[in-house]
Amino acid sequence: MTAVFQNPIFQDETKAREALEAVRWPEGPYCPHCGNSDPEKIAKIEGKKQSHRPGLYYCNECKGQFTVTVGTVFEKSKVPLTKWWMAAHLMNSGKNGVSAHEIHRTIGVTYKTAWFMMHRLREAMSEVASAPMGGTGGPVQADETYYGGTSKRAKGYVKGFGGKSSVVALVEPATGQARAFVMKGTSAHQVSEILFTNVVRKATTLVTDESRLYTKAGTEFADHQTVLHTAKKYVNEAGFTTNHVENFFGVLKRGMRGTYTHCDEKHLQRYVAEFQFRYNNRSGLGVSDGERTAKALKGIEGKRLTYRPTN
Ligand SMILES: [Zn+2]
Numbered sequence: 001m002t003a004v005f006q007n008p009i010f011q012d013e014t015k016a017r018e019a020l021e022a023v024r025w026p027e028g029p030y031c032p033h034c035g036n037s038d039p040e041k042i043a044k045i046e047g048k049k050q051s052h053r054p055g056l057y058y059c060n061e062c063k064g065q066f067t068v069t070v071g072t073v074f075e076k077s078k079v080p081l082t083k084w085w086m087a088a089h090l091m092n093s094g095k096n097g098v099s100a101h102e103i104h105r106t107i108g109v110t111y112k113t114a115w116f117m118m119h120r121l122r123e124a125m126s127e128v129a130s131a132p133m134g135g136t137g138g139p140v141q142a143d144e145t146y147y148g149g150t151s152k153r154a155k156g157y158v159k160g161f162g163g164k165s166s167v168v169a170l171v172e173p174a175t176g177q178a179r180a181f182v183m184k185g186t187s188a189h190q191v192s193e194i195l196f197t198n199v200v201r202k203a204t205t206l207v208t209d210e211s212r213l214y215t216k217a218g219t220e221f222a223d224h225q226t227v228l229h230t231a232k233k234y235v236n237e238a239g240f241t242t243n244h245v246e247n248f249f250g251v252l253k254r255g256m257r258g259t260y261t262h263c264d265e266k267h268l269q270r271y272v273a274e275f276q277f278r279y280n281n282r283s284g285l286g287v288s289d290g291e292r293t294a295k296a297l298k299g300i301e302g303k304r305l306t307y308r309p310t311n
Pocket of ligand 1: 031033035036062091
């Protein structure tokens with residue numbers, strides 16, 4: 001076992017569960033069945049009886065029982081929480097990601113289990129977009145890249161048409177945040193829809209390369225600046241660049257090539273979400289590996305499940 005796993009949350013199941021409770025319920029447990037969060041009406045079932053699952057709570061409001069994993073992507077899993085912490089830690093250390101093979105070898109689960117764990121953790125790491133970007137007078141950079149292709153040799157990322165899937169990314173330099181979307185094929189219509197849904201058109205300067213995908217949509221923004229990459233100019237005359245979004249793709253492509261050599265196109269959105277999460281919670285923005293891991297696990301709560309009603 002590596003030295004990094006000295007922390008008790010990687011070794012002691014009770015500690016791992018308590019740490020997960022602290023992440024998921026910072027203000028105390030709440031019932032995933034009825035949403036009750038009144039501490040007077042939630043009791044921890046602490047018995048010496050073998051029949052009791054550890055970490056079991058009883059809700060006096062709906063008479064239901066629950067643990068910290070009920071209603072999460074871990075719910076049906078038999079994998080100990082110590083191993084979930086390890087996998088989440090490995091996926092959130094460094095920016096390039098980790099392979100299922102590495103998880104399998106490092107934490108001692110089968111390759112198949114490692115693969116499923118990673119997909120569940122990617123689900124946890126997929127961010128729910130909140131308010132649109134821009135609108136404050138600053139730039140939002142947009143770019144796209146293509147994934148897949150018809151021949152095996154062409155598999156991977158390519159700049160240019162012909163790929164089956166493409167990824168459009170938006171980065172707002174002022175906040176350092178990115179959003180990335182997988183599209184089937186590529187069309188100006190799809191790109192426009194992504195832009196209009198995710199970026200405030202008023203008081204935002206859209207910055208892109210010279211691609212015609214953005215020409216029409218660009219006219220809807222307060223300003224549209226283009227950078228001519230074909231001319232190897234990375235800053236245009238007005239001083240705008242697409243460096244941030246290119247950096248995002250740089251990390252994505254390196255990680256995908258190095259770590260996920262056999263990424264099936266149907267899973268592309270999940271991989272992209274994983275990279276987006278790490279990018280938006282990167283050390284350059286002051287987020288430590290430990291904080292990133294905890295934040296990833298905070299997302300285990302099913303995205304389709306109800307939110308805590310009070311806050
Ligand atoms: Zn309840």
